[in-house]
Amino acid sequence: MTLSLPQLGMGTWGMGGTFEEDQSSASESIEMLRFGFELGFWLVDVAELHGGGLTEKLVGKAIKGYPREDIRIISKVSRDHLKYDDVLKAAEGSLKRLDTDYIDLYLIHKLPPGVAEPAAETLSAMERLCNEGLVRHIGVSNFSKIQIECAKRHLAENTIEANEIEYNLLFQKMGNEIAPFCKENNIHLIAHRPLAKGILTQGEHKTMKMLSNKYGKTPAQIALNFILSQDITAIPKASNKKHLEENIGALGWKMEESDVELLRQLDGILPYEKIK
Numbered sequence: 513m514t515l516s517l518p519q520l521g522m523g524t525w526g527m528g529g530t531f532e533e534d535q536s537s538a539s540e541s542i543e544m545l546r547f548g549f550e551l552g553f554w555l556v557d558v559a560e561l562h563g564g565g566l567t568e569k570l571v572g573k574a575i576k577g578y579p580r581e582d583i584r585i586i587s588k589v590s591r592d593h594l595k596y597d598d599v600l601k602a603a604e605g606s607l608k609r610l611d612t613d614y615i616d617l618y619l620i621h622k623l624p625p626g627v628a629e630p631a632a633e634t635l636s637a638m639e640r641l642c643n644e645g646l647v648r649h650i651g652v653s654n655f656s657k658i659q660i661e662c663a664k665r666h667l668a669e670n671t672i673e674a675n676e677i678e679y680n681l682l683f684q685k686m687g688n689e690i691a692p693f694c695k696e697n698n699i700h701l702i703a704h705r706p707l708a709k710g711i712l713t714q715g716e717h718k719t720m721k722m723l724s725n726k727y728g729k730t731p732a733q734i735a736l737n738f739i740l741s742q743d744i745t746a747i748p749k750a751s752n753k754k755h756l757e758e759n760i761g762a763l764g765w766k767m768e769e770s771d772v773e774l775l776r777q778l779d780g781i782l783p784y785e786k787i788k
């Protein structure tokens with residue numbers, strides 16, 4: 513079964529807490545995700561790390577009542593759980609919290625600091641999860657080309673089907689470097705932090721202002737369309753219904769190539785805290 517992903521999905525960072533559980537806006541987060549499904553979003557990105565596990569529980573509640581096969585869930589094993597048995601335990605925990613029989617796409621969230629390559633045992637455990645039907649597809653996150661090649665070598669019957677990386681107008685470098693390799697190897701690229709944590713929605717830069725006026729689109733729609741037009745899935749997070757509706761408006765139109773080129777010039781122009 514090949515992995516099919518939409519152009520846009522929903523991020524969940526902060527829903528139910530950041531690194532620790534926070535119940536204070538739990539019901540609003542469930543409502544937000546369900547509002548997203550009604551709008552036409554059918555991909556949710558989560559991780560065992562999010563909200564100390566609460567975010568997966570909220571996603572599990574949000575998908576109730578929707579046909580499971582209509583929704584794609586991405587979840588991730590944390591960098592502290594990359595030993596064989598820990599991967600199996602982490603996936604079991606995620607499945608329980610998500611209250612579902614399978615995860616559509618299971619990613620290695622990132623490698624621990626100072627570790628250059630993924631270990632064979634991590635990939636073997638992921639392969640077992642896949643072969644047992646608990647995970648439909650295997651992928652990685654924040655991986656370089658060399659790290660993906662190494663991960664692929666550790667898989668016998670499966671392959672790496674996605675790489676989720678930080679990619680947005682202010683941070684294009686990694687995406688530009690890895691995109692041709694991913695294309696050649698049929699690896700989906702998924703852009704996290706596609707709005708640079710919201711900075712790009714302010715549209716203060718003259719190029720963003722000019723293109724917003726030219727296309728009649730908001731800065732958020734311009735920033736997301738730039739990603740989608742390259743066949744990269746974007747997973748913006750929105751905890752506001754108006755934002756979700758606005759983000760859907762990034763679909764279904766195209767910028768002229770000369771304007772895309774102007775947006776390429778925005779790489780690195782503003783400092784913001786990139787992933788650690």
Ligand SMILES: NC(=O)c1ccc[n+]([C@@H]2O[C@H](COP(=O)([O-])OP(=O)(O)OC[C@H]3O[C@@H](n4cnc5c(N)ncnc54)[C@H](OP(=O)(O)O)[C@@H]3O)[C@@H](O)[C@H]2O)c1
Binds near residue numbers: 706710711751752787
């Ligand atoms: N794999 C990884 O290592 C990794 C790392 C980071 C993130 N991620 C994933 O990627 C997702 C997205 O990244 P992110 O949440 O860090 O940043 P982001 O999606 O780039 O930005 C989110 C921010 O943008 C705001 N926003 C969204 N749509 C907007 C709109 N139309 N107008 C104005 N503001 C808007 C949100 O505000 P409101 O909440 O108020 O709507 C929020 O403050 C995460 O939620 C997570 O699922 C993965």
